[in-house]
Amino acid sequence: MSDKRGKRGDHPKHLKGRDIGEYYKNKRRKDDGERPHRRSEDGHKKRPKDLKGKALGMYYRDKKHMSREERKEITRKNIMGTILLSERRKEEIQRILESNIFENKSKEKATDYSHVEDSVFKRDFLRIIRGNINDILDEASSELIPDHRLDEMLYSFNQNKADDFQYKLLLKKRKKLPSFEKRVELLELIEKNQVVVISGETGCGKTTQVAQFILDDYIDKRKGSTCKIICTQPRRISAISVAERVAEERSETLGGSVGYQIRLEKKLPRERGSICFCTTGVVLKQMESDPCLTGVSHLILDEIHERDVLSDFLMTIIKKVITKRKDLKLILMSATLNSEAFSKYYDNCPHINIPGFTYPVEEYYLEDVIEKTRFDFGNEYRRYSDRQNRDFSDFIEPHVRLLEKEKKYSRNTCIQLRKAESEKVNLDLIFELLLYICHKESRKGAILVFVTGFAEISNLNTLLEKSGKFPSYKYHIYPLHSQMPTAEQKQIFMPASDGTRKIIISTNIAETSITIDDVVFVIDCGKIKMTNYIPETNSQTLLPEWVSLANANQRRGRAGRVQAGVCYHLFSRARKMLLDQYQKPEILRKRLEDVILVAKMLQLGKIKDFFGKLMNPPTEECTYISLDLLHKLNALDKDENLTPLGFHLAKLPMAPQMGKMILFGAIFGCLNPVLSVAASLDFKDAFQLPLGKEKLAEQKKFELSNGWKSDHLVLFRALEMFQTTYNQRQFCRDYFLSSSTLKMLIDMKKQFMGYLHEMNFVTSLDPAAKEFNVNSDNFSLVKACICAGLYPNVCFYKRTKKRGLLRSLEYEKLEFHPKSVLSRERDFESPLFVYYLRMKSSSDFIHDGTMVYPLPLVFFGDQFDASKQVNNGKVITINNALSFRCGNSTAAIIGDLRDKLNWFLEHKICHPGFIDWRKNGEEIPMLRAIMELITSEDLGDFDSDCFDDCDSS
DNA sequence: GAGCACTGC
Missing domain, CATH: 3.40.50.300 (P-loop containing nucleotide triphosphate hydrolases)
Structure with a gap:
């Protein structure tokens, strides 16, 4: 210890107490190059800070043995298995391919989309990719038109309230809040400025009072009809509870001057002279179709100090909107600490602080x-x-x-x-x-x-x-x-x-x-x-x-x-x-695919420029990785414009992977199970962790997995059983499921159907309708749709003499999270898995997985290559990482079928329409051929040498 | 062999 003490004393001698601490804090930051979270430029020499103990050892071992490039090379050579087709099946498919389906269809892919037939989709799509937010804002109507009759009505209604007993009682309490003392000052500041920052600690009453001050001021001045306030909250719960509280203070019920709107739930207030409490996400979604926020007089963004992605994002867009909509007032509300940063971000707009009141x-x-x-x-x-x-x-x-x-x-x-x-x-x-x-x-x-x-x-x-x-x-x-x-x-x-x-x-x-x-x-x-x-x-x-x-x-x-x-x-x-x-800020701690898609829908131009305007722009590296995934999903083209697929995915309120999954579910006639999986992955799974009964809960969950080797199908089955059981409460108790989460998932599925209907992919709104679920019992197909969405999140299992090793495509060591049903399985018929969430904690975990056979990956993966010739056959490679051996004729058939499928998908995405599996449309034989191919593989028509080959190259 | 928290017309 003594040698360390000697080194410590190098702080300036005049410093004392807190100042010494600050000195070392700053010094340490400086030593770490201001960014303690990031590693040095030379990532190879410094170990990742998040690794400990055994994981760290493994890291060094892997580093020692193989460079990243070497690992990739090995994976490339590594043949995962053989794709076998029986002669009968080959003949069948050959017949379909020769029947000239799609033969006469144009194969051009003009980027001006001139080959796409005119439709609602085409008009909307072209409007979005060719538009620019500035042009829309230029056309924004400026003034709110007063309605004098309404003004008088609102005025007298408010006057009458003054006699209400409950109103008076609560008003007395409100007047004790610190924000009430600042009422006049606040109103004056808001009147004179377009943007104002209000800071104050909990208990000062800003959340419940500020919007009311503004509304009542307008009403009292007989201009209530020109006041429409939207106040955002980061959480659903707070939007509802604040709205309820404010309505109570005004001696009203929800739906009058006060209301709320959150996803899948709303009690809207009257159109004018009102306050609506919304979640940030709702406002953002509304702005996709109305970026000017037409009719809104005041936008209040509450709790912005929490710095969640959505409010950071909203703050940046609004900054642009208010330059064009000069009559829109913006009020930013935050906790006191650091609130000047927000004022600074809005060109040093005025800032007022309300002292908080809490008990000591x-x-x-x-x-x-x-x-x-x-x-x-x-x-x-x-x-x-x-x-x-x-x-x-x-x-x-x-x-x-x-x-x-x-x-x-x-x-x-x-x-x-x-x-x-x-x-x-x-x-x-x-x-x-x-x-x-x-x-x-x-x-x-x-x-x-x-x-x-x-x-x-x-x-x-x-x-x-x-x-x-x-x-x-x-x-x-x-x-x-x-x-x-x-x-x-x-x-x-x-x-x-x-x-x-x-x-x-x-x-x-x-x-x-x-x-x-x-x-x-x-x-x-x-x-x-x-x-x-x-x-x-x-x-x-x-x-x-x-x-x-x-x-x-x-x-x-x-x-x-x-x-x-x-x-x-x-x-x-x-x-x-x-x-x-x-x-x-959360925006620096996340991947940003969905944020990018929303930005594209808002026609904000190049992502890099837009991100640069955020309070804390994400790194270029992080931006690049997210853009790259969107390219891989075929959601963005080379010029960073939305593709037709990207346009659909951006419209859907879910991560793009889930959007892709449900589009495939709709096309392949297995919509209901895929909707369940997509909703669960996008929201949260309904499985609970009952303290003291963890083992039993785990066992019950495994019971639902039914040997399918898929966490995703477990999510589907839980929801399915919940909806068909005669006693839902008992079912939830038995399987340790949250009924409120399950109910939310059911509502989300309905909402997704609404979007698919609007897009014209389905003809009605019931997720379980027979016409959308002709193939829903075919779980091989359902898994394939899941695979289409989750690609390129693929990992593979490598069986060694002692035990299996799970690896990423980059050859990193992974593990199934113990909560995954796959962690309890020993034997896998296929070494391939797709997953949604991979997260490093005590180990590098795959949280949710589905075992898949090679063909879904061959059909839905990218960078397909079947050019490599070996002895008496071909090697098919996907994504430069997954290789499969197959015969010459099989490779030719797969390649051809794959081209046809891709052409068809592209056509379908540009010409949205319902595919009726009950009728024999021209595309059905081709889709059926793919379905049967994928299914036969799952039924065991698959070469068992897939594991043994992993070691040879 | 282990699961911070949010959100979407």
Whole structure:
């Protein structure tokens, strides 16, 4: 330790306390080249920071043995199997191919789309790809036309309200809110400026009051008819609850001056003189057809400090819109911290702060908690690298020395703080702290514990139960996690009965989404799990990180909602000084395919230019990767214009992969199962994690998999059984499914049908209608449609002598996530899998998979190549990565059929229409040939040497 | 052998 202490003292001597911390914080940032998350330019020499232990070892081993190029070369040579066709089948297909279908159709692919017949689709499509948002905005109608009769009606209605008892009662309460004091100032500022930033902490009343101030001001000035306010919320729940609250304050029910709209659910207010609370996504979707927001007088964007993708995106578009729609007022609302950034983004627009009102919350930090509990982290053994140890002692030493000097803390506390273990989430410490609160604190009230995830919730729960010190007659312990049933139960919100205390162990879901009013004590573990996207390796991660100051404040605030509270942060004051002000904006932590498609629909021009206008532009690398995927999906052409397929995918409110999947489902007559899969993947799966019954839940889920070796078909089957069972509640209990999620999925399927109908791919709205499901019992075909959507997310299983190894096409080592039904399977008839989500946490996991045979990939994959001749046959290669051996005539047939299919798909996408499998249209024999080919493969007509060949080259 | 949280006329 002594050598490290020597190095520490190089901060300027005049600095003290907090300033020293800041100095080291900045210094460290500088040392890391300002971007601690990113690796150096030379990615080969530095190891990825997200790898640990065994995974890190594997990384080095792979690096040592093979370069990326070498690996690719090996995969190229690696033949995955043989595609065999019986003579009978070959003859059948040959007959179809010779029957001159499509022979006389034009094969040209003119980029001016002159070969496409005139239709609604063609007009819409050309309008979008040739249009430009500026031209649309130029034509925006400027003024809202007043309706004087309505003005008078609204005025007298408001006057009458003044006598209403409930209204008066609530008005009295409203007047106590800090925002009420700023009412006049706010209105004046909004009147005089087009854009205003309002900042204020929770409890200041900005969310519920600001829109009402504006509306009532308009009505009182007898111009209520020209006021139409839209207020966005980041979450569905808050849009509804805020709307309900505001309607109550106005002594009205929803549908009058107040309403809301979220996906699949709305209670719209009257057209004029009203406030509508919407989710950000709804407004964005509306702007696709009406970018000027016609008729809207005020747009309020709430909670923009959360920096979610949608509100960042909306802020950038609106910036353009308001230059043309001078009468549209924009009000941005955020938390206080860092709110100047938004004002700066809008050319230094005026900024007003409303002081918050919450009850006072005492704050304690790790040193205080150790002092109170006399905790000991135990004997330390080295787990950190030298570098990490040095970083740790660099900032902790000055702090501990200061504490020693002040003599406010015991010797033990100082010893404990110096241990690197003190920076980890320690459940024993939380346990001791809970004991301390329950026995040494006189105050009653619920305790809310923030931990990072499922494992910690589960382990802490067990720890409390097994200790016997938190008996159930005195303590009600609630685990809280989005996937646990408790999150949907009302019980958790009820105050504890006399003599009992609630202890809630939660993820960050309790930071914003779930509010429990009677919390008095908060324990903040200081960590948060975050997804991150790493373009260098094109991988997504889910790993715990330090919270930001904004998170820590938010967690603290949960203790003071209805009375004074206490918050214990389990990090030291020295660590606090190193925390970031805010979390990294979501737009920098994600792949951006869907954002790009929306931008294209809004006719915003080249993506790079548009991204450059965002508050925090994504890196070029990240942009490139997302564009590349859209090219691979054939959604964008070389000039970055939407293709006809891309146009359809952009219209659908789902990730493009899911859109492609359902278009294939419609074409191949197996729509219902594919819609179920698409809805589940795009929203969330309905399977819950019941604490203490994990094993049973897993078993029940596996029961649904029916040997199909597909998580996606399990999702379908769960929904199907739910819809056909006579007792839905019992079914959900038996299989640990969330009925509210299942209901949402059913509604989403209906919504998807609406879009397909509008596009003219189906003739009615029932997903289960027989005419769209002629082939729905053919799961090989359903899997093929899933494959068409999820491609190029392909991985393969390589069987070695001991066990199997799952690899990505780049030869990276993968694993099926234990929640996947595939992780419980041993034997696979085909080594190929498609998946939607791959995420690195403790390992590089495939979260959802479907086993597929080669033919779906051969038909739906890209870069098809059958030119390579071997001994007495051909090698078919897809995507330069997957190779299959087959005979000369088979290769010729597949190539020909594939061309015909692609020509047909392209034609169909440009000429949307319902394909009726019950009638023998000219395309049916070709589609049927493909269907039968794919199905026969699944029935076992597949060469078993596919595994053994993996080792030869 | 393990699952932060959101969202879409």
